[in-house]
Every structure is written in C-alpha cells, then in structure tokens.
Amino acid sequence: MSREIRITPSILNADLGNLSFEIGRIAAQSDLIHLDVMDNVFVPNFTFDFEQASQIVNSCPIPVDAHLMVADVDEIAATYAEIGCASVTIHAEAVKNVGSTLRSIRNAGARAGLGIKPGTKIDDYAEFIDDIDMFLIMTVEPGFGGQSFMHEMMDKVRRTRSIIGDRPIWLQVDGGVSIDTIAEAAQAGADVFVAGSAVFKSDNPAEMVNSLRILANSAAN
Ligand code: DX5
Ligand code: ZN
Secondary structure, three states, X not given: XXXXXXXXXXHHHOOHHHHHHHHHHHHHHOOOEEEEEEEOOOOOOEOOOHXXXXXXXXXXXXXXXXXXXXXXXXXXXXXXXXXXXXXXXXXXXXXXXXXXXXXXXXXXXXXXXXXXXXXXXXXXXXXXXXXXXXXXXXXXXXXXOOOOOOHHHHHHHHHHHHHHOOOOOEEEEEOOOXXXXXXXXXXXXXXXXXXXXXXXXXXXXXXXXXXXXXXXXXXXX
8 A cells, every 4th residue: 555645844944034935935845834833841942822823824825734842732732723723743741631632633623643752652652543643753852953863763663653554644753854864764654754954944945845755755655
C-alpha cells in the first residue's frame, strides 16, 4: 500500500512581518501550514497568542496544522479546533487527561494529534491510539527552529509505525527535516513532514517543498 506524503512548512522561521507573502510563496505546493504555538512555559520561547493564531488561521489559504507547545493544554486545545485549525497537536508531557483532551479536539472538528519530545517513549501512549489521528515524533527538542535532526529518533518512528499498523493515522516528524534528512525519516515510516528553515531559508521555497516531497515519496513508496 502506498503511503500519502504530506509536506507542512513551519512558518516559525518565515518573515513574520510579511506572513501572507511568505505563505503565498508555498501554499500551492504544500498540504498544510504548520503553526508552532509556544507559551514560554512548556518551551523557553514565545510565538503567538491566541488572537494572533486566530488571525493567521483566518487568512491562511490552506489548512493549518497547529502544534501546541504549551503547558496546561487540556482546556485550550479544543479552542484551536474551534477557530478552524484542521489539525491540533498537543504534547503528551503537557496534558493531564490525554484521552479526553484528544476527544475534545475531535469533537470540535479537527484531527487530534499527540506529540512527544525526544526523551518520551511512544509505548506509554499506545493505549490512546483510538483517540489519535496523528502522532508527532519530535526530531529536535521543541522550542526553536534551525536545530539538527536527531537521527537517533528513527527507532521511535519505526516503532510508532508498527504500533499504527494499518490504521489511517498520520505519522509526523518535526525538527531538522531537510533534503539531507527527509528520506531517512520517510524510510523509517513518517508520512507528514514539518520543515521550517529548510523551506523558508532556501532561495526558492516552492521548489524546496517540491524537492522534499519527491525525496519523501521515493523513500516511502
Ligand atoms: C520546533 C518546532 C518546529 C520548527 C521546525 O520546536 O516545533 O516546527 O519550526 O523548524 P526546523 O525545520 O528549522 O527544524
Ligand atoms: Zn512544530
């Protein structure tokens, strides 16, 4: 069975003063826009407040994949679905009630994602699989763009792919994904790829998205 590949550029390292221009450069080539929400508590960095996130979602021409790197996420997760995000990912390390928070995202109309940091084991969360539409395996410590891809996370990607089996659950990697690393992640079983600096620091972001897709497709299928 061939796996559908999705490329989701992260706007974290785009020119935030010219965001609609930046998104416009890659919208036609991309499946979703990855929106990194950081609260300066769960991670040592702050990006967007809820109002700013809503404005981005409202003006974005393609679906938005929200990655919530925020503490005490149980109450707020569904509000990102309510403002129109297509996918909302919470962190296992930041949520108190995993199952009910994932269900609140689905009930509000978005795909429910569960993300884990490099030090967190996937097997501890397999029991929630029926409430999950996407697993996110972080391939850097969350907080900043431009870090190096952690090759040692590929065992976890392979393990997650085997836990998923033939369920229609997406498997996302985030951090350090580039033309040098995407094939390795695709071979290990990932099918949704976040790429921030690889896309927005390149001379031709649209062509970069196309190149990433080609490399992932030929490694995965
Ligand atoms: C990091 C974020 C990433 C980041 C990826 O915590 O979750 O989405 O934007 O940036 P790159 O692709 O530059 O590693
Ligand atoms: Zn992210």
